[in-house]
Amino acid sequence: MPQSTDNREIIGALALTLDVTGFGITIQDHSLSYLYVDNLPLGWRKSEGSADDDVSIYGAMLGEKLALAKMALLASGDQQRLTMLVGNRAISFSINMLKNPDQELRVVTVVQDITKVSRREATISTLLLELSHRSKNMLAIIQGLASQSAKHARTLEDFLPAFTGRLHAVAGAQDVIVDANWQGASLHEMAKRQLALVSSDSDIDISYQGPDLELDSNQSLHIGLALHELAMMTAMLQVSQRRRITFESGGSKNVFVSWKSEPGPVDPALNTGFGPVLLERVVPMALSGTVLYQASSEAVEWRIDFPLKVATIRKPKKLRRRGE
Numbered sequence: 001m002p003q004s005t006d007n008r009e010i011i012g013a014l015a016l017t018l019d020v021t022g023f024g025i026t027i028q029d030h031s032l033s034y035l036y037v038d039n040l041p042l043g044w045r046k047s048e049g050s051a052d053d054d055v056s057i058y059g060a061m062l063g064e065k066l067a068l069a070k071m072a073l074l075a076s077g078d079q080q081r082l083t084m085l086v087g088n089r090a091i092s093f094s095i096n097m098l099k100n101p102d103q104e105l106r107v108v109t110v111v112q113d114i115t116k117v118s119r120r121e122a123t124i125s126t127l128l129l130e131l132s133h134r135s136k137n138m139l140a141i142i143q144g145l146a147s148q149s150a151k152h153a154r155t156l157e158d159f160l161p162a163f164t165g166r167l168h169a170v171a172g173a174q175d176v177i178v179d180a181n182w183q184g185a186s187l188h189e190m191a192k193r194q195l196a197l198v199s200s201d202s203d204i205d206i207s208y209q210g211p212d213l214e215l216d217s218n219q220s221l222h223i224g225l226a227l228h229e230l231a232m233m234t235a236m237l238q239v240s241q242r243r244r245i246t247f248e249s250g251g252s253k254n255v256f257v258s259w260k261s262e263p264g265p266v267d268p269a270l271n272t273g274f275g276p277v278l279l280e281r282v283v284p285m286a287l288s289g290t291v292l293y294q295a296s297s298e299a300v301e302w303r304i305d306f307p308l309k310v311a312t313i314r315k316p317k318k319l320r321r322r323g324e
Contacts, residue, residue: 015039024111032070032107041113042086062086066093070107073097083114090118134217141221142170144282152274162274165232166225168197173224177217184214187223187257191247194227198235210250213257216309222286223257226302229275233300234261251308258303 055063289306
């Protein structure tokens with residue numbers, strides 16, 4: 001290794017490192033007199049030519065705590081760590097002891113503004129708690145779907161496709177929620193995803209009327225489940241031609257979602273099983289809404305009115321699954 005680097009170059013390189021990393025550093029002798037101060041946050045600095053102490057640099061309260069920690073370091077030899085709130089900033093102090101080449105004791109304090117790190121850790125902790133809460137809710141919903149699907153199934157062969165379909169509906173709703181960064185899922189996108197699970201574009205035409213509402217996660221999940229049941233029921237209509245669905249939404253704070261399929265002979269199963277229970281009781285209860293549901297030779301029709309929690313409502317538009 002080249003030996004031409006002198007102390008000034010080393011000090012310059014270290015000063016640059018401190019500036020880039022945001023660390024500050026102080027060096028004191030065994031009597032806690034300051035020898036060197038560089039790059040402290042919040043404008044803290046040593047006065048030129050004065051015999052500064054911790055109180056004169058950091059203020060009375062923080063300075064006294066740091067002085068006590070440094071005396072504990074000198075007494076025990078153990079590293080001391082403090083994290084202090086100064087105004088709205090979180091500042092960490094790592095207080096260490098070393099000996100210089102002449103074997104003289106030095107107290108070296110590394111100072112860092114960790115406000116962003118603390119906020120990030122707090123955010124991560126909050127997100128983990130929210131994830132745990134959402135996971136427990138999801139498991140409870142899946143458990144309820146499993147038990148109710150089993151209760152209303154006549155055989156195991158009836159249960160498996162019904163429960164699997166509802167499980168896929170939950171997963172599809174979650175995909176829409178995640179795609180929207182948990183901020184407000186698109187009602188129209190929810191309908192498209194749920195229809196795609198049970199039919200192809202060649203089977204069903206759907207027209208969208210009214211604004212594309214933005215739903216919160218709970219609304220998205222339960223509306224997704226309802227739309228899955230409606231899509232399954234529409235697929236059961238005994239017609240050979242393409243099925244047509246009118247999907248309407250509107251309102252402001254109290255909104256409505258309406259689904260109406262074309263006329264056609266209706267399978268008797270549309271009025272039995274867990275599907276009607278979910279549409280008439282489970283979803284309205286979860287959304288604090290009121291509902292109208294009927295499945296007859298005229299149509300499969302469902303309308304729910306409920307309070308909208310996400311403020312934004314998209315601009316009105318009219319879409320078709322295959323384009324117009």
